[in-house]
Structure formats: structure tokens, C-alpha cells
Amino acid sequence: MISNEALHLGPLMLPWALLCLVLALLITAMVGRKIGQQEQWSTEIQQRFQDSIWSSVWIGLLGARLIFIGLNMESYLASPIDMLKIQDKGFHLIGGVLTGSAWFWWKNSAMTKKAKAILLLIFVMLMGAGWAVQKIMYQDSHYPSLSFPSLKLAHQDPSEIIALKQFQGQPTVVNLWASWCPPCHREMPVLQHAQDQYPEVHFVMLNQGEEVDTVRAYLTKHHFSFKHVLLDVQGEMPQAVNSLGLPTTLFFNAQGQLIARHQGELSQAMLQQYLKKMNP
Template identity: 40%
Template sequence: MIGVGPFPIQVFTIIGAVLLGWMTARFVARRMPEVSYKTAGSMILDAVVWGLLAARLIYIAQWWDEYSAKPMSMLAIGDRGFSWWAGIVVAVAYIWWRTRLTQALRGPVLAGVMVGVVAWAVAGGVLNLMQSSAPPLPDLQLATLDERSISLSAYAGRPIVLNLWASWCPPCRREMPVFEQAQTEFPGVAFVLVNQGENPKQAQAFLESEGLKLTDILLDPASELMRLMGSRGLPTTLFFDAQGRMVDSHLGEITMPSLKDKILRRFDRSSVSGTGK
């Protein structure tokens, strides 16, 4: 997994793109005597705020059934649930409206938006290339709750959602019902939840206290999987296709809309429903 400290690298690509767009708008505006470079920079930041808000609201609308079932999850922006291109359209429309009376300002601000979007798109492409070279599903020996040995390779041949968790981790505890629901809705996907660093009694006691019925709970008492996959914290959710290639990852608590979105975008729809061959 790629990141800086406990934060996914995508957060820093967005911040970097916004900063580059802000600098570009100010730079272009400085060369236009009739335009205030401070106003140009400020308008970029305002457009980012409105664009982010619109991107989040539109994403929530797309997944309304899931968010409405758990309204507080609408505030969980850490699930990275944003409709980015819709947000960009709203940001540009906001700039167009704000500059209707000062059209000389429109050029520098839109130039900033263009540079920021291009930088963000290029960074996203580079990250996708790096993701494609991520380590495959490891052939690691783990244990079941009744302490039988099992290898992760036993799940090969179908899509896998691999979650790394611990009972002492609050976001891990909060997202467990999400996986319980998902394993019913997507029977073709293996939801493998690997406990990190705890013994069978600790893991079992937590599952029983929460009344969770999860089918594939494994134990990794040495937290070897975190090291192999380069995870920087818990919870971590990794997505592997039927060939064992990692196609996506998520650091931190994941919500049902975000989980469904990734599954439907990354996996073949016939395989996730259990009808694929």
C-alpha cells in the first residue's frame, strides 16, 4: 500500500493538485494588471470547497439506499466516497458564475483549475501503475478460530476482500457489520477477515459479544500479513481479483457504499454474484 505515515497517498495528491492550481492562478493573475492575484487564489480555494461538497453530496445520492440505512456514515468522508468529476463540473460552474461581472479574472482561475486537474489525473495514473505492481495475494499460512492451519491461497480462484483488523481497534469494530452484510449480498466474493496480533480467545470473545456471524475469520498472531502487504495501520482492506492480483486498497474504516462501489468497479459483476464460471 502506498501512503505517507498513516494517510493514503491519494489525500496528498489532492492537496498537491489544489496547491498547484492555487499557485498557477496567482502566477497568471500577477501578469494581468487589471486582476487581483489574491482574488484569483481565493476563488480557487472557494471553488475547491464547493466542488468537494458537491462531489460528496452527489456520491451520497448515488448510494442513497446504503447511506440512508446508516445516516451517520454520510459524515464519514474517510471512506473516500466522492463523485470527483461531478465535483469538478460544479467547481468550474461556480467559477464561471463568480466571474460573470469580472471576466478578466476567469482566465487565471480556470487556468489554475486546468493545471490542478491535469496534475491530479497524472498522479492518479502513476498511482494506478504502482498499484498494478503491488504484491499478489501471499501464500501465507494462517489459522482458523479453532486453530486449524489454512493458507490464504485456499481462497484463490475468486475475488477476495481481505480485511486486517483487531478487536482493540474502534474503526475495525465499527466496520465489522459492513462485512457481515456484504458476504450475504456478494456470495461470489470471499470476505477474509484476518485478525492481527491476537489469540483465538480474544478474537472469539469479540465476535460473540457483537453477535457477528462472519464466515472466514483467520488469525495472524505475528501480524505477518501487515508486514507483507506494507499496511501502515488498522483497519486495512485489500481487494484481490480471481487471479490473486491486488486491484484496490483502503486504509481506515470502510462504509457499505464505499465497499460496494469498489467491489462493483473492480470485480466482474457475474463473479461477485456467484454466477460467474
């Protein structure tokens, strides 16, 4: 199954960003071997080049993570353990590319500057092309034509039917969650705090497949007071947006266009980055 986020092979999910990275590395390695043959690299230079390709990835990822943490230090100081949660996908893209490129340049000091420049340019262009294609895939994604019952804690039954398109006009965060999902539970306080901090943004908590009493009891027990809690009993939303797994968070701008999605647990720092994209 193919989604905007990843290639799904049964239970295995391969993010497009990862696939683009692997493809870019393989092509860069192939071009490097060709250049090495033309320039008659020594065995030592060839080995150093091959080693540096993969080590540059790890150094780049480390640099991207540290730079992201540094730029969002206030959020991480509130919960320092979040610095270790790389599953929040908090990486600074440009910082990572620059860090990895600097490492590659330094490790291949015996290589000609022209060869290093060509290889780095090829890698950056391939990654840029992959990023651009993924952005284009989002351009035609808008609110699906779906309506869901709204949960009102003061009443016994869902009180009204809400169409997602009703939220158009303001930036909107739609979170797909369930009470049995541990990462959903861990990110709830982050979303609750963000709702209080950003009154100009709608936060829609779209429960997946649970009964009214279960949802109400969970929210009451943990003292969550979200303004918009909707019930997707049949699991229509994941099918409409081609999403697998919980939690999934969708970010729509005021025009109703899907500008980003996050699969997995959100940290406060990462959520703020998405909110900045919604309010440039």
C-alpha cells in the first residue's frame, strides 16, 4: 500500500524520506566508483570514500537532531527526556545536510575538490528532488467529505454531527487516537497544552473505533478538556487520508489544505514546528 508518508509492506512501513535517502546514497556511491576509476583512486581513497558515505549519514543525523534540540531548547527543558525520543522526527534538515557534508569533505581530504563537490551536489540534488515530490503530493490533499458525531461530556449520547469542512477558515489539527494506544495517551497533555496556548487553532480529537462511554470515561479520568472530540466509529478517516497506525496527526491550513502529517507520538517541540508551518 502506498500513502503520502510511506510505502507499506504488510506491517512494515518504509517512509519516503528514508527511501529517498537510501536511493540518493546508492546513486552517489555508484557515481563515486565511476569517478574513482577515471581518476585512478588508490585502494585507501576508495575505502575511505565508501566508509565516509555511511558515516556521513550518522553524523548528519546527529547534527540535525542536536541543532533541532538547540533551536527548541525551551520546549525540551520542560521535558528533558524528550531529547532522546527521536521518534518525534525532530531533525533540522539543512543543519543535518551541512553537518554531514562537512564530515564527508573532511574524511575525503585525499580526494580532489572537484570530485567531492560533484558527489555532494548529486546527493543534495537527489534529496531535494525527493523532498519536492513529497511536497507536491500534499498540494491536492484537503479535508475529506466526512462527518462525525461530536462527543459532549455533559450528555449521554453524541449530540450533533460535525462535518470536517466546518473547521475551514482556521488552521486545524486533527488527531487520530484511541484510549488503548500508549503513545496516544503520552501525547495528550502536549495537545491539551497546545489547545490552550493557540486559541486561533482548532484541535480536533478524532477517536478511532471506540464506544461513547469508553471515550467519555477516558477523558474524564485524565481530566482532558478538548473543545472538539469527534467519534470515528467505523474508521473512515484513516481510509480517507490513506493513513495506517495510531496516533496520526494531520495539519490543515485555514484553506482546508493538508500541509503536513505526523505518524507516531508528538513532542511539544515538534508540534510547535508544525504549528509554525500552519501560521507562517
